[in-house]
Amino acid sequence: MNVLSSNSDDHALDGQSLQQLAAENKRLRDLLALVQSERDSLEALANIVTEHSTVLENSLNQQKREMLGYIDQVKIVTSAAAAVQQNVFTSQHLEKIAQRDDELGNLAKVFTETVLAVKHHEQTLVETNQHLEQLLQAYSRFVPQELLHFLQKESVIDLQLGDHVSKEMAILFSDIRGFTTLAETMTPQENFNFINTYLGYVSPEIANHNGLIMKYMGDGLMAVFPDGVDDALQACIAQAQRLRDYNQHRRAHGHIPLSVGMGIHVGRMMVGIVGESHRMQGDALSDNVNLTARLEGLTKYYGVQLLVSEDVLRKLTDCDRYPVRLIDRAIVKGRHTPITVYEVLDAEEKTLRAHKLKTLPQYLEALNFYQQGQLTKAQACFEQVCQANPTDKTVQLYLERLQLLQKQGLPDDWQGIWEFTQK
Numbered sequence: 473m474n475v476l477s478s479n480s481d482d483h484a485l486d487g488q489s490l491q492q493l494a495a496e497n498k499r500l501r502d503l504l505a506l507v508q509s510e511r512d513s514l515e516a517l518a519n520i521v522t523e524h525s526t527v528l529e530n531s532l533n534q535q536k537r538e539m540l541g542y543i544d545q546v547k548i549v550t551s552a553a554a555a556v557q558q559n560v561f562t563s564q565h566l567e568k569i570a571q572r573d574d575e576l577g578n579l580a581k582v583f584t585e586t587v588l589a590v591k592h593h594e595q596t597l598v599e600t601n602q603h604l605e606q607l608l609q610a611y612s613r614f615v616p617q618e619l620l621h622f623l624q625k626e627s628v629i630d631l632q633l634g635d636h637v638s639k640e641m642a643i644l645f646s647d648i649r650g651f652t653t654l655a656e657t658m659t660p661q662e663n664f665n666f667i668n669t670y671l672g673y674v675s676p677e678i679a680n681h682n683g684l685i686m687k688y689m690g691d692g693l694m695a696v697f698p699d700g701v702d703d704a705l706q707a708c709i710a711q712a713q714r715l716r717d718y719n720q721h722r723r724a725h726g727h728i729p730l731s732v733g734m735g736i737h738v739g740r741m742m743v744g745i746v747g748e749s750h751r752m753q754g755d756a757l758s759d760n761v762n763l764t765a766r767l768e769g770l771t772k773y774y775g776v777q778l779l780v781s782e783d784v785l786r787k788l789t790d791c792d793r794y795p796v797r798l799i800d801r802a803i804v805k806g807r808h809t810p811i812t813v814y815e816v817l818d819a820e821e822k823t824l825r826a827h828k829l830k831t832l833p834q835y836l837e838a839l840n841f842y843q844q845g846q847l848t849k850a851q852a853c854f855e856q857v858c859q860a861n862p863t864d865k866t867v868q869l870y871l872e873r874l875q876l877l878q879k880q881g882l883p884d885d886w887q888g889i890w891e892f893t894q895k
Contacts, residue, residue, distance in 0.1 A: 546576065548565070548566065548569060549566065549569065549576070549579065549580060549583065551565075552565045552566050552583065552587075553583075556587050561587055561591075563584055563588060565584070566580040566581075566583060566584050567584075570584060616684065616685065616754075618679065618684050619684050619686075619743075619754050622637060622684060622698060622743065623635050623636070623637060623743075623744065623745075624637075631745050631752065632745065633745055633746070633747065633748070633749065633752060634744065634745065635744050635745045636742045636743060636744025636745065637698075637742070637743055637744065638740065638741070638742045638743075639698065639740065639741075640700075640738065640739060640740045640741075641696045641697060641698050641700070641738070641739075641740075641741055641743070641756075642696070642697040642700055642701040642703065642704035642705075642736060642737070642738045642784065643694070643695070643696050643697070643704070643736070643737055643738070643739075643741065643756060643760060643761055643764045644678075644683070644693075644694070644695045644696075644697070644704050644707065644708060644734060644735070644736050644764070645692065645693075645694055645734070645735045645764050645765050645767070645768035646674070646692050646693050646694075646695075646708075646711065646732060646733070646734045646735075646768065647689075647691060647692035647732065647733050647734075647768055647769075648670065648691040648692065648730055648731070648732055649730070649731040649732060649733055649771075649772055650731065651690070651691040654666075654728075667690070667691055669718075670691070670718065670730065671688065671693070673714045673715065673717065673718045674711040674714050674715060674718075674732075675693065677707050677710040677711045677714060678693075678695045678707055678711075680707070680710065681697070681703040681704070681706050681707035681710065682697060682698070682699050682703045683695045683696065683697045683703060683704065683707050684696050684697075684698070684743070684754075686743070686754050686755055686756050687753065687754070687755065692768075694756065694761075694765075695707070696741070696743055696756050698743075700738070700787060701736065701738050701780075701784045701787045701788055702788060702789050704736050704738075704784075705736060705780070705784070705788065705794065705816065708734045708736060708778050708816070708819055709778075709816070709818045709819055711732075711734070712732075712734075712777060712778065712818075712819040712820075715730060715732055716821065718730065731777070732777060733768050733769070733771030733772055733776075733777065733778075733779075734768060734771065734777060734778045734779070734819065735764050735765070735766075735767030735768030735769070735770070735771060735778075735779050735780070736764065736767070736778070736779075736780045736781070736784050737760055737763050737764040737767055737780070737781045737783065737784060738760070738781070738783050738784050738787055739758060739759075739760030739763075739783065740758065740760065741756050741757060741758030741760050741761060742756070742757045742758060743755075743756045743757075744757075762806065763781070763804065763807065763811070766804035766805065766806070766807075766892075767779050767780070767781060767804075767811075767813060769804075770802070770804070770813065770892075773869070773892075774799055774800070774815070774865065774866045774869060775864075775865020775866055775868070775869065776799065776815045776820075776865070776866060777815075777819045777820055778815065778816045778819035778820075779799065779813050779814070779815060779816075780796075780813070780814050780816055781811055781812070781813060781814075782811065782812040782813070782814065784814075785814060794816055794817075794818055795816075795817045795818065795825075795829060796814045796815060796816055796817065797814065797815045797817060797828060797832060797835065797836075797866075798812070798814055798836065798839060799813045799814055799815050799866060800812075800813055800890055801813075801843070801887075801888055801889045801890070802889065802890045802891070802892060803889060803890070803891040803892065804892050805892050805893060805894060810889045815828075815866070817829060824861075824863060824864075827860070827861040827863070827864065828861065828864065830860070830861075831857045831860050831861050831864070834853055834856055834857050834860075835853075835854075835857050835864075835867065837853050838850050838852075838853030838854040838856075838857060838867075838870070839870075841853060842854075842870065842874070842888060843887075843888025844888065845882050845886050845888070847874050847877055847878055847882070850870070850874060851871065851874045851878075854867050854870050854871050854874070855871065858871065873890070
């Protein structure tokens with residue numbers, strides 16, 4: 473009984489367990505289905521996230537590439553600015569960037585247009601300045617820079633009629649001897665070529681010794697030396713040497729040598745601008761200017777190259793530096809007071825200078841007799857000098873003058889002063 477009862481209970485337990493197992497199994501299957509469904513949803517979501525992440529990453533990478541490209545093009549614009557500073561910018565520098573349809577493209581367009589416009593204006597300005605410089609250089613040939621500085625002017629456009637400086641200055645006149653006769657053998661063009669060649673030799677020595685050429689007068693010139701007589705005398709001696717160089721050139725080409733007369737005086741004068749509103753030029757105005765012109769004219773009469781007034785010798789820094797020879801006491805045409813004139817021997821050719829220095833004591837003795845009115849003794853002394861140096865034209869002049877005075881007789885008020893009635 474007991475056994476049967478026990479088996480019955482076991483069978484009942486098994487049936488109940490099976491039901492429970494079936495129910496648990498169903499629950500588990502439902503749970504598994506739910507989990508699977510949720511897993512599928514999660515995988516779908518993961519796929520969506522992955523897909524969107526890829527799109528986003530691609531988008532970010534694209535934006536990064538675009539940003540890097542933008543930065544590179546900004547760097548190109550920056551380098552274009554440097555190219556402008558180095559003056560090597562061209563329209564090709566920003567040509568591609570200017571094609572962009574954004575602010576950077578507009579910037580490139582405006583930048584290029586602005587730079588090209590500025591470069592065009594700069595070129596126009598350069599050409600204008602070059603033209604102005606050429607004009608100033610052309611004007612300076614008529615109004616030299618040295619004169620502008622002397623008148624304390626920055627440019628020729630600052631000059632006004634009447635601008636002048638008044639002070640004591642040395643003045644020089646120079647002229648070619650026998651030019652009229654020489655010019656008759658040449659054509660007009662040959663005359664111009666000759667004059668320009670000669671002036672090209674001697675004129676630079678004026679500027680080299682702080683002088684101002686005020687004007688050219690055919691075959692001659694007038695110059696002033698604001699710093700005094702030392703500059704003027706040195707300029708004349710240098711011109712004489714340049715003339716000797718030029719004469720060597722002329723002889724080599726079969727032309728006769730030139731002879732030049734120069735005169736120097738010193739005194740107060742005005743140097744400035746004269747003329748009228750449509751034509752102006754520099755000039756020197758003073759009675760001392762006229763006297764210097766007369767001195768230069770006397771060089772032909774006495775047969776010497778350089779004459780200076782006694783005032784010039786007094787104002788030299790070192791008078792003993794220059795060998796000189798007393799020439800005469802004379803009253804030039806247009807004046808009433810006599811001047812004492814001297815020859816500066818350094819301007820003469822070497823051989824002639826040596827002869828004049830050698831005969832200087834006898835010459836001065838003869839001149840002293842002449843000034844005292846002792847004509848016979850003067851003539852004897854001058855004849856001795858002439859025998860020693862037949863090329864001394866001053867001595868020849870005095871011998872001719874002595875013959876005239878002996879023939880006419882000395883004036884009662886004779887003081888050894890010769891008065892000229894012609895220029």
